[in-house]
Amino acid sequence: MNKSVMIVGVGGQGTLLASRILGSALLSSGFNVKLSEVHGMSQRGGSVVTYVKYGENIASPVIEKGEADIILAFEQLEAARWLEYMKPDGKVVVNTQQIDPMSVVIGDSVYPEGVIDSVRAAGADVLEIDALPLAQQAGSAKAVNVVLIGAMAKFTDIPKEVWLEAVKECVPAKFMELNLNAFELGYSYGG
Amino acid sequence: MKKLLLGNEAVARGLYEAGCRVVSSYPGTPSTEVTEYAAKYDEIYSEWAPNEKVAMEVAYGASVAGARAFCAMKHVGLNVAADPLFTASYTGVNAGLVILVADDPGMHSSQNEQDSRHYAMASKIMMLEPADSEECLKYTKLAFELSERFDTPVIIRETTRVAHSRSVAPLADRVDNGLKEYTKNPQKYVMAPANAKGKHVVVENRIVEQTAFAEKEAVEIGLNSVEYNSKKIGVISAGICYDYAKEALGDKASYLKLGCVYPLPVELIRSFAAECETVYVLEELDDFIETHCLKNGIQVKGKAEFSLLGEYSQSLIAKVILGEEKPCIKADVDVPARPPVLCAGCxxxxxxxxxxxxxxxxxxxxxxxxxxxxxxxxxxxxxxxxxxxxxxxxxxxxxxxxxxxxxxxxxxxxxxxxxxxxxxxxxxxxxxxxxxxxxxxxxxxxxxxxxxxxxxxxxxxxxxxxxxxxxxxxxxxxxxxxxxxxxxxxxxxxxxxxxxxxxxxxxxxxxxRPCALLKTVKHNPPLWVDAEKCRSCKMCMRIGCPAISMKDGKACIDATQCVGCNVCSQLCKFDAIV
The missing domain is CATH 3.40.50.970 (Thiamin diphosphate (ThDP)-binding fold, Pyr/PP domains)
Incomplete structure (x- = not known):
């Protein structure tokens, strides 16, 4: 059966590395994989999304409304923005970080209160995680993306060893230990 | 060996395997990575040219000199390179010349939504359209063969979703046939009116030959392909729309997939359409294939049911053709838009x-x-x-x-x-x-x-x-x-x-001042706001820096984003930013 994961966040948060690790883990598990990402303009602090689909035979590389099994959100508001793209019985893994869009910064709109609560109220099964302190514990604030991949990993049917190999394959050698630690901290989070 | 490749990376791999020797391009989303990946192969001379016209002329020159050559650009880049394009169609090539153009339906990163297939028709140059990374690689190699066989440049058309999606593609070794001999031939290469008149005849004959190729041989080699399932619905499609249709309709429909979108076959389409009850042309942007069908008296549905605007998707196709929509849940919260902004320190x-x-x-x-x-x-x-x-x-x-x-x-x-x-x-x-x-x-x-x-x-x-x-x-x-x-x-x-x-x-x-994101740029330590001095006047907010926000009524600087450019501190009248 085909499955799909959406990785959403804000340009600059490292969602592309996360999707590459996921793609690598899926490929070495023998799945047919398609990933879709948007480059260019949306790298500049805009809302970014990567689609990852896997199974026996994947046709379309994009995920549409009501299709994702998992949404991995690097930022709260982005979880709410993309929630419609998830199957009603899907899983949301959300980083509790809040990043104000420019319209909020300049006072044209407000960052809504209780975003994660409203995602839950919509019926979503949510795991919230504050990934920044875990990343810092692993050695760098920049490893937030790998912590989050770790937190998401246990909701897939891929063995942990495969994930660790994928992390090794996708990060530079000198940051490998740090990123493996970051993955572990995410993986063991919340039981 | 198989690898998960970005569409653009797969095109670059195709260049490598096809023995391409010269690549010249100007960057433009979503085409940029083709040339970046090509530059990683030492066997290929790669360069950034000042613009697309220069790039195409460089590639053309290399082709005439006898090297397989290539240039890539985004759709609007082809407007800039249109001048050499139209006449390169007349002169033809020596070694293969392949041009990649990447369209951007949905305008993820572009100022318009033009459909480059019109360029193929207008310049009378064959155009191939891959649907995934495996086809990006395969069609790139095939494009060189077709270029040499028909003595013409060949265009590969991508759309954003093909260029920027990763899927699995099999890899092969490079075959480099060396530099082809160049022979002086003014009738072929000097497009003064007397020679061009003769060449125009050649161009028109070439399109006739290529149409015959699209009808038969293209089917034999799998470039154009027919798949019959239920014949209640027939789908004629190319590129990413074929993938969307397959996902939405599965075996509820039969498919004619066109890997060659110019020139288009007539009899192949006619015979497919005759087998199916209702035939849809599924194509993003303009009604290019649909117009071709209607012109030849083949009844199809298309833009009246779908749209000239933006991207298609599996859900759009399922909704229009099957009347099906997937259930989804929605958070009851006003989500402010998050458009891209100038980076901190820009x-x-x-x-x-x-x-x-x-x-x-x-x-x-x-x-x-x-x-x-x-x-x-x-x-x-x-x-x-x-x-x-x-x-x-x-x-x-x-x-x-x-x-x-x-x-x-x-x-x-x-x-x-x-x-x-x-x-x-x-x-x-x-x-x-x-x-x-x-x-x-x-x-x-x-x-x-x-x-x-x-x-x-x-x-x-x-x-x-x-x-x-x-x-x-x-x-x-x-x-x-x-x-x-x-x-x-x-x-x-x-x-x-x-x-x-x-x-x-x-x-x-x-x-x-260099871009703050450049690896070679050294950043100053992040600034911070002395909350006691901050009078909440919001002067520092006037520059729209994503690192600055108001927290508890005072300005606050995000240390992970700030690069210490000091622009905000020049605005603060109370010396609160240090």
């Missing part, structure tokens, strides 16, 4: 703020990150049209309304200036208008993701090379007033702009 920010506080009324803009200077709160761009138009259209404005010239400026990046701003500046100097052109020199081609250009002093491979001196170039074309400023220094930048506007005659301001 040198363009200081320049735009200086313009805003120097009495500048009109800014003609251009294509690059600095287009974002038009967004709130800076809001300093009046017009954006195409590469280079900032400078040339400012000249037009100032000739039409000379009284406004001392309050009007053009802004253009270093790479865009070299691409096609320089010709506009030559025009300003030649036809003398009191125009102020501001070159935002951030030492890189920024928006497309950091490519070198003729002003940076480095090649695509990172090797040192000659660098254009913007000051000398401006002087050489006849601009006598050239001012240089650092946009991190707002007062200095204001002075430079004011001096330029006060000049009697054309002037250029070079606002120079």
């Amino acid at each position: 040198p363009h920010r200081g320049l735009f703020y200086a313009l805003k506080t120097s009495g500048v009324a009109t800014v003609t803009g251009d294509i690059g990150c600095y287009t974002l200077g038009g967004s709130k709160p800076l809001g300093m761009i009046d017009t954006v049209l195409c590469m280079g138009a900032s400078i040339s259209s400012l000249h037009g404005r100032n000739k039409a309304n000379p009284d406004a010239a001392n309050k009007s400026v053009a802004v253009i990046g270093d790479s865009t200036f070299i691409h096609s701003g320089i010709t506009g500046l030559v025009n300003i100097a030649y036809n003398q208008s009191n125009s102020v052109s501001i070159i935002l020199d951030n030492s890189i081609t920024g928006m497309t993701g950091h490519q070198h250009n003729p002003t940076t002093g480095y090649t695509i491979k990172g090797d040192p090379t000659a660098a254009v001196s913007l000051e000398k170039l401006c002087e050489a074309v006849g601009i006598n007033n050239v001012f240089v400023c650092d946009p991190y220094d707002i007062e200095q930048t204001r002075q430079a702009v004011k001096s330029a506007l006060d000049c009697n005659g054309p002037a250029v301001v070079i606002s120079r």
